[in-house]
Amino acid sequence: xxxxxxxxxxxxxxxxxxxxxxxxxxxxxxxxxxxxxxxxxxxxxxxxxxxxxxxxxxxxxxxxxxxxxxxxxxxxxxxxxxxxxxxxxxxxxxxxxxxxxxxxxxxxxxxxxxxxxxxxxxxxxxxxxxxxxxxxxxxxxxxxxxxxxxxxxxxxxxxxxxxxxxxxxxxxxxxxxxxxxxxxxxxxxxxxxxxxxxxxxxxxxxxxxxxxxxxxxxxxxxxxxxxxxxxxxxxxxxxxxxxxxxxx
Amino acid sequence: xxxxxxxxxxxxxxxxxxxxxxxxxxxxxxxxxxxxxxxxxxxxxxxxxxxxxxxxxxxxxxxxxxxxxxxxxxxxxxxxxxxxxxxxxxxxxxxxxxxxxxxxxxxxxxxxxxxxxxxxxxxxxxxxxxxxxxxxxxxxxxxxxxxxxxxxxxxxxxxxxxxxxxxxxxxxxxxxxxxxxxxxxxxxxxxxxxxxxxxxxxxxxxxxxxxxxxxxxxxxxxxxxxxxxxxxxxxxxxxxxxxxxxxxxxxxxxxxxxxx
Numbered sequence: 001x002x003x004x005x006x007x008x009x010x011x012x013x014x015x016x017x018x019x020x021x022x023x024x025x026x027x028x029x030x031x032x033x034x035x036x037x038x039x040x041x042x043x044x045x046x047x048x049x050x051x052x053x054x055x056x057x058x059x060x061x062x063x064x065x066x067x068x069x070x071x072x073x074x075x076x077x078x079x080x081x082x083x084x085x086x087x088x089x090x091x092x093x094x095x096x097x098x099x100x101x102x103x104x105x106x107x108x109x110x111x112x113x114x115x116x117x118x119x120x121x122x123x124x125x126x127x128x129x130x131x132x133x134x135x136x137x138x139x140x141x142x143x144x145x146x147x148x149x150x151x152x153x154x155x156x157x158x159x160x161x162x163x164x165x166x167x168x169x170x171x172x173x174x175x176x177x178x179x180x181x182x183x184x185x186x187x188x189x190x191x192x193x194x195x196x197x198x199x200x201x202x203x204x205x206x207x208x209x210x211x212x213x214x215x216x217x218x219x220x221x222x223x224x225x226x227x228x229x230x231x232x233x234x235x236x237x238x239x240x241x242x243x244x245x246x247x248x
Numbered sequence: 249x250x251x252x253x254x255x256x257x258x259x260x261x262x263x264x265x266x267x268x269x270x271x272x273x274x275x276x277x278x279x280x281x282x283x284x285x286x287x288x289x290x291x292x293x294x295x296x297x298x299x300x301x302x303x304x305x306x307x308x309x310x311x312x313x314x315x316x317x318x319x320x321x322x323x324x325x326x327x328x329x330x331x332x333x334x335x336x337x338x339x340x341x342x343x344x345x346x347x348x349x350x351x352x353x354x355x356x357x358x359x360x361x362x363x364x365x366x367x368x369x370x371x372x373x374x375x376x377x378x379x380x381x382x383x384x385x386x387x388x389x390x391x392x393x394x395x396x397x398x399x400x401x402x403x404x405x406x407x408x409x410x411x412x413x414x415x416x417x418x419x420x421x422x423x424x425x426x427x428x429x430x431x432x433x434x435x436x437x438x439x440x441x442x443x444x445x446x447x448x449x450x451x452x453x454x455x456x457x458x459x460x461x462x463x464x465x466x467x468x469x470x471x472x473x474x475x476x477x478x479x480x481x482x483x484x485x486x487x488x489x490x491x492x493x494x495x496x497x498x499x500x501x502x503x504x505x506x507x508x
Contacts, residue, residue, distance in 0.1 A: 050379050074385045085380035087372075089295075098384050102289055105385075149384075 001026045002047060002157070002189065007056030008213075009042055016042050017053070018213030024206075026061075029183050029190040031200045031221070033235055034210035035244055040193040041082075043210065044159055047191075048077060060157070075105075078150035078188075082162040084142040086134035086149070093130035096120060096148045105153075119148040123178055140171035147175070151182055158183065160192040164199050176202035197236060200224070209235065211244060272489075275470075276463045282387070282394040293395040300361050300396070300462070301403030305410070307360055311352050312344070312411040316418025319343055324427050336429065337437035340419035345446045346506070349412035351498050354457030357404055358490035362465040365396055366486035369469025370479040378470070393466040397459065404458025405451040412450055449505040456501060457494045464490035 002024040009017040016039035024030040032040050045051040047058055047065060058065040065073065086095045096119050097112035099105050117127045123144040134142055143163065150158055160179060164172035176199050183190040183203075192203050200207060201221065208218040209232045217229035224232060234242030319340050327333045369392055372378050378388050416438060423429040468486035472478045 045379070048383060050382055071385045074383060077383060079380070079383045081376045081380055083375055085376040087377055087380070098386070102287065102291075102386070102391075 001061060002191070003059040004043065004047070005057045005059070007043070007046055007053045007058060009039070009046060009051065009053050016213060017046070019056070020210065020214055022208055022215050022218065024189060024191055026189050027187050028205040029192065029203055030206045030208060031192045031194060031204035032208045032210055033194065033200060036195070038210050039213055040210055041161055044161060044191060044193055048074070048079070048159070075153065076156045077159065078153065078155035078157070079159040080143070080146045080150045080161065080163055082165055084134070084146035086142055086145055088134055091131050091133055092120070092137070092145050093117065095134065095145060096152050098149065099153050115152060116148070119152050120145070122151070122182070123148045124174070140167050140175070143167065143175055144178070147178060147182070151186065154186065155188065157189045157191070160190065162194055163192065164194065164196045172196065172198065173202075179203050272463070272467055275467045278389060279393045279397050279463060279466060282389045283398050285390070287390065289391055289395055292391060293399060296395045296399035297403060299364070300357070300399045301407065304357060304360055304403075304407055307356050308353050308407050308411045309414050311356050312349065312415035313418035315348055315352055316340060316344055316415030317422040319348065319415070320419035320422040320427065324423070336419070336423050336427065337434045338441040340423075341416055341438045341442050342446060344415035344419070345412045345442060345450045347502070349415055350408045350450050350453035350457060351494070353404065353408045353411040353454065354461065354494040354498070355491055357400070357407070357457065357461045358487055358494060361400065362461045362490040363483050363487050365462060365465025366469040367479060367483045369466060370472030370482040373470065373472050374474060374479060388470070393470070396466060397462045400458035400462035401455055404461065405454035408450055408454030445505065449501065453498060453501050456497050460493045460497060461490050464493065
């Protein structure tokens with residue numbers, strides 16, 4: 001289980017998180033929604049330790065996320081970045097099996113390549129993609145490679161940062177289905193950040209609405225439409241009228 | 249202008265300068281410490297050796313040969329004013345080995361390597377590749393900085409040595425083909441005049457300049473701002489800072505080796 005307790009984070013005068021508290025039960029899929037610049041990615045990066053919160057606590061399985069062996073902690077996570085964040089200088093298969101090719105988890109190159117091809121197949125890519133470079137792939141293919149990299153080490157917790165941004169509706173649907181399938185199949189705890197309501201409905205067990213640096217509403221996805229929360233209602237309807245200012 | 253306000257501005261600028269020096273120094277110590285601490289990344293080190301060393305050879309060679317040739321012409325023309333044309337081999341050798349070789353190679357490395365390192369790492373930062381490295385349990389200082397710093401530390405002194413030889417060769421070609429010097433005498437004078445200390449100072453300067461070039465590229469890349477403008481600023485600042493620090497370090501090292 002992941003638990004955030006009153007986490008705050010400011011960048012200069014911009015107070016992004018203002019006491020964010022959230023619980024993600026083990027083995028469930030939580031989707032965080034909210035407007036651009038409301039701190040969704042910051043919250044996610046705080047959990048991973050990529051950004052240090054100004055105050056508040058973050059626990060993973062009851063243990064303080066800021067303490068303990070950092071490598072062991074990160075080995076439990078997989079992450080799909082918004083722009084896929086593939087390493088341009090490495091071919092696709094080396095991106096996917098990055099952890100298996102260097103450092104303490106190093107394995108023989110043939111084995112790492114086999115694992116990479118297996119994971120590429122899992123996300124619907126053929127083995128001939130393995131030797132291409134990221135710049136030779138379309139946006140959708142890059143997202144799938146990023147997804148393959150996120151699941152390559154069979155992590156217990158997977159984060160997805162805007163998994164469908166910049167993709168056409170069909171490719172978005174494919175990525176959403178893949179995420180849902182993989183998370184269910186692996187029994188992983190998932191946390192997704194998105195603006196895309198079709199992603200929310202496809203991926204989420206639970207939804208949290210982040211606005212003004214705090215969680216305004218959280219609950220099961222099937223209660224989202226009848227939440228009665230003005231922030232959630234405005235976000236779902238996409239209306240310019242409501243508590244969320246259209247001009248920010 | 250109110251003198252208190254002006255003095256306050258000056259004070260802030262000086263404090264910022266010292267703060268930046270401190271940040272770079274801490275970054276440099278951290279980067280150097282990661283060279284000695286596992287895990288090591290031999291593939292990244294080999295790629296850095298190739299990029300910084302081997303691929304810099306053409307630009308270093310061309311810079312050195314033209315500089316050596318021009319130096320020979322200048323010394324001959326200047327020496328002719330007081331009948332000292334014969335000193336061309338000695339002055340070309342000492343000028344190239346002690347000063348022009350290391351400084352020009354250092355500046356060319358700052359232009360070619362520092363800019364490339366800063367732009368590459370800054371782009372990786374902007375596109376979240378550095379965050380991705382962290383989530384893959386890979387320390388960016390170990391994976392990106394340590395191999396580049398070590399490669400520069402090894403290859404730049406070698407490039408300086410090669411630049412010295414090519415520069416002297418440029419002077420030799422001009423002196424023997426255009427200025428009527430005897431080839432054997434020219435070489436004899438060059439070899440006899442140079443001292444071990446000259447060569448050691450050249451290589452030590454090369455190592456220092458290589459360290460500066462790589463550290464500044466990595467520092468500005470890692471601390472880049474957002475977007476294309478952030479990458480552009482990081483690249484520009486890295487080259488400016490590396491060039492100034494190389495020239496300052498050259499002055500200090502020249503003082504250390506040759507002060508009377």
